[in-house]
Amino acid sequence: xxxxxxxxxGPTASGKSDLAVRLAKKFNGEIISAxxxxxxxxxxxxxxxITKKEMEGVPHYLLDVADxxxxxxxxxxxxxxxxxxxxxxxxxxxxxxxxxxxxxxxxLSGRSGFPDVSPNKPLRKKLETKTAKELFRTLKKKDxxxxxxxxANNKVRLIRALEIVxxxxxxxxxxxxxxxxxxxxxxKPDNLDQKIYKRLQKRKAGIIREAKKLHTEGLSYKRxxxxxxxxxxxxxxxxxxxxxxxxxxRLFVAIRQYAKRQMTWFKRNKKIKWFGxxxxxxxxxxARMALLGxxxxxxRGD
Numbered sequence: 001x002x003x004x005x006x007x008x009x010g011p012t013a014s015g016k017s018d019l020a021v022r023l024a025k026k027f028n029g030e031i032i033s034a035x036x037x038x039x040x041x042x043x044x045x046x047x048x049x050i051t052k053k054e055m056e057g058v059p060h061y062l063l064d065v066a067d068x069x070x071x072x073x074x075x076x077x078x079x080x081x082x083x084x085x086x087x088x089x090x091x092x093x094x095x096x097x098x099x100x101x102x103x104x105x106x107x108l109s110g111r112s113g114f115p116d117v118s119p120n121k122p123l124r125k126k127l128e129t130k131t132a133k134e135l136f137r138t139l140k141k142k143d144x145x146x147x148x149x150x151x152a153n154n155k156v157r158l159i160r161a162l163e164i165v166x167x168x169x170x171x172x173x174x175x176x177x178x179x180x181x182x183x184x185x186x187x188k189p190d191n192l193d194q195k196i197y198k199r200l201q202k203r204k205a206g207i208i209r210e211a212k213k214l215h216t217e218g219l220s221y222k223r224x225x226x227x228x229x230x231x232x233x234x235x236x237x238x239x240x241x242x243x244x245x246x247x248x249x250r251l252f253v254a255i256r257q258y259a260k261r262q263m264t265w266f267k268r269n270k271k272i273k274w275f276g277x278x279x280x281x282x283x284x285x286x287a288r289m290a291l292l293g294x295x296x297x298x299x300r301g302d
Contacts, residue, residue, distance in 0.1 A: 010187035011259035034099030046230030102265035
């Protein structure tokens with residue numbers, strides 16, 4: 001399996017983390033998280049971060065590596081993830097990249113270029129005065145391709161996209177696929193809306209507690225809003241702009257929309273082999289053949 005990387009993708013709440021652990025134990029692997037919010041310390045319940053118990057002893061990388069008060073870029077991710085892949089290879093194990101942030105995964109695998117554009121402070125200051133709706137409208141006009149796959153409510157990402165557009169014309173998206181020994185498995189549950197709703201109901205109290213704790217520890221409501229989804233709507237609730245019921249209702253809709261954007265991104269990669277989340281035998285068989293071409297692979301427990 002030298003120089004092979006197994007990648008597990010899919011929308012939020014599809015069961016990627018559980019599958020990654022099962023495959024890591026089966027194929028002697030270690031896991032690299034590719035999630036743009038799970039990199040931050042303290043963003044646990046809202047981001048759906050795997051717990052120590054759920055890891056079942058399998059090493060995980062790129063969790064809790066950044067201060068939530070600061071920005072963590074795709075360049076930061078690629079640098080740290082590449083180092084993790086090398087470390088895992090040196091341990092004679094299989095790197096397994098798992099997550100829902102498609103841009104991170106494509107940048108790591110070489111499917112998507114990311115521009116080396118320095119911050120433009122004067123432009124940022126000017127764009128900060130605009131609403132997310134205004135920024136999205138501008139991006140849609142200047143770079144409609146990027147507008148199709150961006151969170152229209154995330155001012156930080158909108159401003160960064162416009163910053164790149166101002167420098168090089170448009171935000172680079174996918175380049176022609178290059179085979180770098182990445183094997184892709186995708187999870188696509190039929191009842192995703194139900195899974196999202198059930199998970200949200202289970203976590204809603206914890207999300208609010210976590211948001212309160214983060215704010216007490218110095219994370220501003222503004223930054224919480226920028227972090228999106230659970231933290232955005234929890235911050236609005238804590239500020240009294242939404243009732244608890246409104247928070248849950250609007251958050252459910254936002255997560256569903258996010259899941260659709262994730263699938264739109266992943267569908268561009270024709271190398272992803274899609275499975276139902278309960279088809280572990282089919283997934284294992286495909287992974288074994290794609291990684292080794294052998295009928296059996298030594299597992300961690302052998």
